[in-house]
Amino acid sequence: MSELEQMYREVILDHYKNPRGHGALDPADATAEGQNPLCGDEVTIFVRFGEDGETIDDVGFEGRGCAISQAATSMLTELVKGRTASEVASLPKEDLLEEIGIPLTPIRLKCAILGLGVLKVALHRAKGTPLPPEWQGLADDLTI
């Protein structure tokens, strides 16, 4: 299989064309928005917790992006459902990348982990879960 075929393998295109968890949740218990400064892509993540206020019952997303970012965010929603906020806060990006299962250059890596970063910011804001330096850039809010 060529690298190209690997990158756009069936499962990626399937998640891209039929994203799981696509759509806003209203009301949501936690939400955040983030951009990929390289291409202007945006993603907004919505989270609903279960009765314990900790377990992720439902997660949805909106936004636009390339096949990698959309498929990755779609896979992310499947990956985190049923886990607690603090589990997800400490979820290493490698777990998601394994799920995606294709070789990624550094620049496409940013596409793949945008959704995960935004989700971590949402949990950090709603639940005060830790946000390691790696993800803090997404939460900065200095502006003109």
Place this chain on the structure above:
Amino acid sequence: MSELEQMYREVILDHYKNPRGHGALDPADATAEGQNPLCGDEVTIFVRFGEDGETIDDVGFEGRGCAISQAATSMLTELVKGRTASEVASLPKEDLLEEIGIPLTPIRLKCAILGLGVLKVALHRAKGTPLPPEWQGLADDLTI
């Protein structure tokens, strides 16, 4: 004669060691101060006009500098005495360089013409004689 010997020929060293016109004039009819930003050398020029208020009767200078700049300024005082302000305002630097009579690299050229520039600024300020762009940098007064 080597270039070195040319540059430090007898007459230069003589003007350097026994500068003509050295010393402040007090009172003076026109005065200005300038620096060579490259080495921090400074020169202050003093002018006294004759009865017509136009002819340079006396010119003196103070400051510190290399042999080239000191000798050039010393020669300058001899060159301009008896001329009018507007004659000196339009005096091309080549006239002075001819007097100096040695080959100069661009950086040493700046040493040689510092005194002339400062004199032109002094005349410009006292008499409103024109100050071509080439010399205006010496007269700028933006500061912190």
Place this chain on the structure above:
Amino acid sequence: MAVSSAKALEVERLRADFAVFDELVNGKPVAYLDSASSTQKPRQVLDAMREFYEHSYANVHRGVYTLAERATEGYEGAREKVRAYINAPSNREVIFTRSATEALNLIAYSWGLENLGAGDVVVITELEHHANFVPWQFIAKKTGAQFAHIPIDDAGELQLDALDEIAARGNVKVVANNLVSNTLGTINPVEKLAVWAHEHGAIMVVDAAQAAPHRHIDVQALGCDFLAFSSHKVCGPSGAGALWGRRELLDAMQPFNFGGEMIRSVSLERTSWNELPYKFEAGTPAIAEAYGFGVALDYVSEIGLDAIEAHEHELVVHAMEQLAEIPGVRIFGPPADRRTGIVSFEVANVHPHDVAQILNWEGVAVRAGHHCTQPLMTRLGVAATTRASFYLYSTHEEIDRLVAGLLKVKETFGA
């Protein structure tokens, strides 16, 4: 296929100057179609810089010794080349910067901080590059000035009818526009804007980053007050750029960066500035890079800007014709005769990142993204586009490879 002016340019001979074209990517020669982002470098420039480093390198301006004199001569010689390239009246008005971006920041800070305030209006356009947008947005905010934009029409042309309304908002003090849009290739009417700006007592700032490599530039004919461009987009090294400004304006401005070389004298109580252009060049400049910038301008001038423009025009005509034939491909911006060698497009249902990624497997290098023009993207209603851009070394065959690659994109995505 018309190849006359391409022939006039002897593209194949020129390509031999660029070692990168021997490079294989995924087993294929590189079709480098991202010159609007940065150009490749000919050996003439690389050779000259090496030579400079080995025989003429020292810090500039202050050394009395021979190497320093040679370095200063090389550096100041490059300044004169920049002056001639843009027909500036004096090389004291030419300031070396890192880039067009830094040049534009210099104006925004040094001119803007002192001259803008409440009631003033800073005018940019909807198709500015962030480099000529965000500095003004920042300075406007900082000084309390209004930040207004000239909108574009659907073809990517500035809507000059909006000017009256903008003038009614306050004292127009700055008009800033790129001469060529880096995303659409649109050639903007900066001469007209300069007249309008001056009628309102404003300064006209021209971002020529995307114009200077491709067309004759004459700051006096443009009638502008400041003009900025970058070395790396005109076959020169990275790390160098130039700002031209009118002497009276530059003279009255405070410096931007502070440090060595830009001072006349420094003391604890009082510090004064060196003359132009040094007042704006604090610290050790990009010496060898400025020198290489000058060599690049020689290289491009020798080929001839008219020939380059004609060649790029042919390429863009060819590209637009070919792209228009692919179903689902939409081209943004004006017709070919209103643009330089730049084509931005979208492929229906495929994100530009994926387009560029698949093209790369075919050895075709294009840019995908917002091209540092997010306000324009918003206007076009997209997050990003795919952009192909050409230069003197680009060929019809590379465009044909782009087209073949796009068919592969569509196949992959079943689009």
Place this chain on the structure above:
Amino acid sequence: MAVSSAKALEVERLRADFAVFDELVNGKPVAYLDSASSTQKPRQVLDAMREFYEHSYANVHRGVYTLAERATEGYEGAREKVRAYINAPSNREVIFTRSATEALNLIAYSWGLENLGAGDVVVITELEHHANFVPWQFIAKKTGAQFAHIPIDDAGELQLDALDEIAARGNVKVVANNLVSNTLGTINPVEKLAVWAHEHGAIMVVDAAQAAPHRHIDVQALGCDFLAFSSHKVCGPSGAGALWGRRELLDAMQPFNFGGEMIRSVSLERTSWNELPYKFEAGTPAIAEAYGFGVALDYVSEIGLDAIEAHEHELVVHAMEQLAEIPGVRIFGPPADRRTGIVSFEVANVHPHDVAQILNWEGVAVRAGHHCTQPLMTRLGVAATTRASFYLYSTHEEIDRLVAGLLKVKETFGA
């Protein structure tokens, strides 16, 4: 004459890396004794840059294609090399600039404009380079803060007893000092100043332009908050420099230059910033120069900073001994064991320009002037000095030629 560590360095072998040493000036090989101003470049750096331009050049960060990936890897790899060189905790804290000067301006503007005001005190020293003096003088004036200096004693050492009096003047907010003085070679007690600064709630800014090429730098051991240095003084190309800053401080700062790459999103209403370090790198950076900077750090590190320091120490001991024997020569600054490989001196009754000019006829390149330290010149009571400075490629023989040249100077002037 002790040559042990010079031998440890294998100077002759190293000199073969520098093509410039084959150069003849006035028929003589160049004795390049102006490395404090800028260093010569080894072929390892020049080769690597050429290779980069020919096989890996494109604009960085945004391209999805292979050349852009390679360029980005080269550029970001250099950032990691800078980080390792100064032992910074994270490469997100390493910002590429044009030079040390630009790095210091960045801090003065971005941190200073927001954090300084009336009642605050900015502290610099009497032996600062203008690059770490004038930006602070400007920002202090602009914000209404006081501008205070730590005086030096006759040997060129900071008088730390003055600190109490300075602290009494207001809220000390910034202490800025060079780790090594470029004029006297003095090694300054920045660790102590950092402790004092932090006790007073101030930030400690270290100008390491003259230290980083010659000694191990560890920002964590120094305890400072910001540190700046330049590529061109450490065998790297011109046009590149680095700023390191503590993450918390950098995070809270507004950007300095604005444009492409430093933004997260831009709209007419609201613009937000990219993450570190990109927030501070507006526009196309000095791509190949940053890459070459990294290669230069490898080159110097491989030789070993301890060996370089020991070699320079021997040279400066030799130089000071030899110069002291010439009647009429006066050396400024501290004893050899308190300085790096820099010697400033005066020759009685001969201006430094004339000294340097005559030395140049002998093929000896030294610097004459105020070395961008006018306040220090004022303190020393001179307008200028002559300065010889050494690097890894300098030899005892070159110093002997300097000494012979000085005898010629005295002869010419009958001094």
